[in-house]
Amino acid sequence: MSTQATAPTAARHHATPPQIETGGERTWITRGANFVVAVSDVRAGTRLARAEQADEYMVFLVDVGARFEAGAERLDARAETLTIVPPGASAITALGDGRIVRVFSGQATDLLERAGNASVYANGAPEVAPLVPWPAPPEGFRLRHYVLSEHTRPDTxxxxxxxxxxxxxxxxxxxxxxxxxxxxxxxxxxxxxxxxxxxxxxxxxxxxxxxxxxxxxxxxxxxxxxxxxxxxxxxxxxxxxxxxxxxxxxxxxxxxxxxxxxxxxxxxxxxxxxxxxxxxxx
CATH class of the missing domain: 2.60.120.10 (Jelly Rolls)
Structure with missing residues (x-):
């Protein structure tokens, strides 16, 4: 009997059509067993919104600034930064043309279904340990923002x-x-x-x-x-x-x-x- 595990995914976004294409957005969606990644090339003014997100997600602004909205919070962020977005409704508005990366857990089921490699996980991935959320931050969920250059160290x-x-x-x-x-x-x-x-x-x-x-x-x-x-x-x-x-x-x-x-x-x-x-x- 075969014991073959889930196959690797090699998603070449640079050479394949995106899963979402509108006037100002081209988004490639790829999943793992417990995560899903949305890579978006956007035009200024494009809004990437989540009406109701069950848990936190991360946003990496590669080469463009963006405005974050989450509940009553507002944040303007520059390129080459990482932001953790809290559960609930949120939106990211591009302040220029560039690339935005969003990483979600498997609770973003709507994105899992749209992933270009969804068929890889049609039978699950039993060799992967399930995602059990870690403890919530003591100060509560909120926008958390990091300028990457401030966390560069000479030894790593x-x-x-x-x-x-x-x-x-x-x-x-x-x-x-x-x-x-x-x-x-x-x-x-x-x-x-x-x-x-x-x-x-x-x-x-x-x-x-x-x-x-x-x-x-x-x-x-x-x-x-x-x-x-x-x-x-x-x-x-x-x-x-x-x-x-x-x-x-x-x-x-x-x-x-x-x-x-x-x-x-x-x-x-x-x-x-x-x-x-x-x-x-x-």
Whole structure:
């Protein structure tokens, strides 16, 4: 009997039509087991609204400013920032032309259904641990805003942020092609990794584990992908990514729920003081 796990998704937005196209918006939607990513190229004045969002979501403004509305809150944000949006009704209005990335949990079921890779999850993803929300912030849900440059450190290319249901690592851009002798192959036991390229040219290397069923064995994959694009790596698949271009390549890693191994290391998560860990005393 086959024990084949969920297949990787290689969504090349740069080479495929978007799932949503209007006068001012082109949006590509791709899902994982517990998350869904909406990458939108927008014109000034475009409004991206959620009438009723069940939980928090994250917004990465790649190269354009935007106005956020959530309940009674208003926030004007510039490019290269990350904002956590609270549950309930919210809207994002583009203040120029550019790219906006929104990351939701699997509770955004309307987006899951529209995902270009929805068929991959037609039978679920039993190898992925379910999303159990982490504790709510003691000060309550609200807009939380971070200027990425203020969280850059000389000893790492990671800039990790989390909320109750998501974790994003908005890495610093790579200005030269990655050294092929200094890659970082690794795997995850029971969660997916989303690797979202917003700039540059990338090769994602994948090695699939062997199972007891020879029919499930797969050759190594070396996926060439431009930007924007999203790779969703299943659990247990060994993976590493490298940019092949100089001049700026930008990758964002996505996890749902947040990674406890990262979150439990003091100083690893930039906004760790705002959200309790699971099991923390309240």
């Amino acid at each position: 290319n990671m800039r990790i942020f989390r909320c109750t249901n998501l974790m994003l690592n908005v890495m610093t851009p790579r200005m030269v092609a990655r050294d092929v002798h200094k890659l970082s192959p690794h795997s995850h036991a029971d969660f997916e990794q989303g690797s979202l390229a917003v700039r540059g040219d990338w090769v994602h290397h994948l090695r699939h584990p062997w199972t007891a069923d020879l029919d499930d064995w797969k050759a190594d994959e070396h996926l060439e992908m431009g930007s924007p694009s999203l790779l969703v790596v299943p659990p247990k698949v060994i993976h590493t990514s490298r940019n092949t271009n100089d001049g700026g390549a930008w990758l964002v890693d996505i996890f749902a729920p947040p990674r406890l191994d990262f979150a439990s290391k003091p100083g690893k998560v930039a906004n760790e003081a705002e959200y309790p860990l699971p099991g923390a005393a309240t």
